[in-house]
Amino acid sequence: MKYSNIITRKLLPVLAIVMIATFSGCKKFLDTPRQGEYNEENYPYPGGAGPYDQFILGAYTDLRGYNVHADGFIVATSIRSDDADKGSTASDGGPDVITMDNFPVLTNNGRANALWTGYYGLINKCNNTIHQITIRNEIVATEEAKMQARAEARFIRGYGYFMLVRLFGRVPKIDTLFADPAAQNNVPQSTPAEIYSLIESDLTFAASFLPAEWDKKFIGRATSGAANGILAKVYLTQKKWAMAKATAALVMNSGKYDLSTPYATIFGESGENSKESVFEIQGRADAQIKTDQGIQYASIQGVRGATEWNMGWGWNTPSTFLEAAYEANDPRKARTILYTSTPTTPGITIYGETTPLGLPNPRYNQKVYTLPSERARVNDRFGYWMNVRILRYADIVLMFAEASNEMGGADNIEAARVALNTVRARARTGAPVGTLADRVTTDQGELRDFIRHERRIELAMEHDRFFDIVRWGIADDAMHNAGKPNFSAARDALLPIPQAQIDLSNNVLTQNFGY
Incomplete structure (x- = not known):
């Protein structure tokens, strides 16, 4: 189910100096099963994954981080939306989380600041990897190995910036390693268009040089399908419909993914890394190591x-x-x-x-919700072993449908309708006859509403809803109808630039509108 890419204690002394200098307290590597556990004899250099693992795996570790795909991520991408509430008790989470749910978010919000530092920490790991390959260039490696390692780093960096630009809008573009790390604090913000240009460049490069799949002992590492899938969403967010459709089609035509995994199976432990999975953050736990190799998601x-x-x-x-x-x-x-x-x-x-x-x-x-037998296996109830689904195949199909429909014309609208109905067909499996009948409309506006509905239901609680209603321009209506009258898209579509970061920059960074 999971593949272990954890470096053993026996090997750690070999890499200790490099890791301490590079990863600032990083203790974990990309998780994979025990049969893939590395030691001095089988660590995959120069064979296997490549000689730059000692750098890039730090970025994979950050993907599991508390400030990247746990607390603030859940709050900012899901609790902020009309599909979810904070839950728990009324006071739990304090002003940080309560204002994310009810608006406006405060400029000193700790979750917003944690997301900022978490994603820039991730980006710095990627920049360091690229620096080791292209500038420092002390490791003897084939050109193919260098390009693949750069592609992994640029995929993760592109994803990190995609999160940042959707969360905060204008953010500093930091695409190189600074000799003085403190100097990063004084980099001014770039426009969203400039950030999106970097993201597109990173993901296009990644799609060109990443493998279509990895050996199973490296499951969870970025693939060309993952790069094209995130890139399709980047294009969709910018309303670049033709490019979104073409890029989603590359994933659909790759033969690596399909809708064969039952919906009820996708989200459990047995559904991890299935044919539905385009990119997942890997978690792992056992009775001896309950949290350190997992995700608090x-x-x-x-x-x-x-x-x-x-x-x-x-x-x-x-x-x-x-x-x-x-x-x-x-x-x-x-x-x-x-x-x-x-x-x-x-x-x-x-x-x-x-x-x-x-x-x-x-x-x-x-x-x-975790499988009871897994709770027994780990002797723990808190699910750190669960993967985080970042991109599923159904999402790709629905992006293709949306982009096709927005392009207009009879052929595109028909392609959109057919794609939409494949997702509905999988969803209704086992249901009473007549459930989730195929959509038969040829009207572009009506089909648009159907596609938007399908994204809401198919991807419910999977961190897309808030970004979707913002990019569709319906956030004010959706949030007000959901009983969140304080929401104003003009302000709340973006989080505030954390005041702590403005202070660190000596006011080089400026605040977002309305805060």
């Missing part, structure tokens, strides 16, 4: 209760507005929303357990 969203039902913080709960958006009998609802028991109705988990009475919230995110 499922735990933050886990059921908040007592004894065996103490699975996490209880944050990021599906909203009543998401609940109401499902069509009748849509099986995806049961896989997404975990209901807790009431005196009249038992709440049953995806694995058949009955939830207890008296839990703080009526609903939890079922997509991060």
Whole structure:
């Protein structure tokens, strides 16, 4: 299920000086299964993955980081949307999280600052890798190995900047290693267009030089499909419809992915790295190492209760507005929303357990609910072993459908409709006849609404909804209809530039509109 790329203690002394100098306290590497564990005899240099692993794996480690894909990530991408509520108890999370849910976000918000530092830390690891390959150039390696390592670094950097530009808008463009790291604090902001240009360049390069797939012992590493998939979303966000369609089609025509994995399977441990998966952040845990090789992602969203039902913080709960958006009998609802028991109705988990009475919230995110046998295996309830799905194949298909429809013309609209219906066909498997019937419209506007609905339901609680309603220009209506009257797209589509970063820059950085 997971493949271990953890460097053993026996090898660590060999790399200790390099790691201390390069990764500033980094202790973990990309996770893979024990049968792939490295030691002095089988560490893959110069064979295997390549000689620059000692640098690039630090960036993969940061992808698992608390400030990259855990706390602030969940709050800023999901709790901020109309599909999710903060959950837990009324005061839990304090002003940081409460204002992310209800607006406006404060300029001293700790989660916003943590995201800023987390993603720039990730970007610095990538810049260091590129520096080691192109500037320092002390490692003897083939040109192919160099290009592949640069491609991995540029993929992760491009993804990091894509997150930053959608979260904050104008951010500093730092695409090189600074001799004096403190000088980074005084780099002025670039326009979103300049950042998007860098992202496109990074991801295009990555798609050209990354492999279509890796040996299984390196599962979780970036592929050309992942690079093209994120690039398609970058184009879609900028309304570059033809480029989005063509790039999504590259992934669809690669033969590496399909919709064969049942929806109910995708999100459990057995569904990790399936044919549905285009890019996942890898987590791992066992009875001896419960957290250090994993991700505090499922735990933050886990059921908040007592004894065996103490699975996490209880944050990021599906909203009543998401609940109401499902069509009748849509099986995806049961896989997404975990209901807790009431005196009249038992709440049953995806694995058949009955939830207890008296839990703080009526609903939890079922997509991060862990398998009971895995909890027993690890002797832990907090799910650090769960992967984070960053990009799924259904997302690619729906991006293709959206871009095709926006291009207009009978052929494009038909291509969009056909693609949309393949996602619905997978979703209705096993449901009563007539559930999720194919869309038959040829009207562009009507099909646009259908595609937007499908993205909301298919990708519910998967961190796309907020960015989608912003780029569609419907955020004010969506958020106000969801009972968030303080939301103003003119201000709240972006987070504030953290005041701590403005202070560090000696006011070189300037605040976003409305804060």
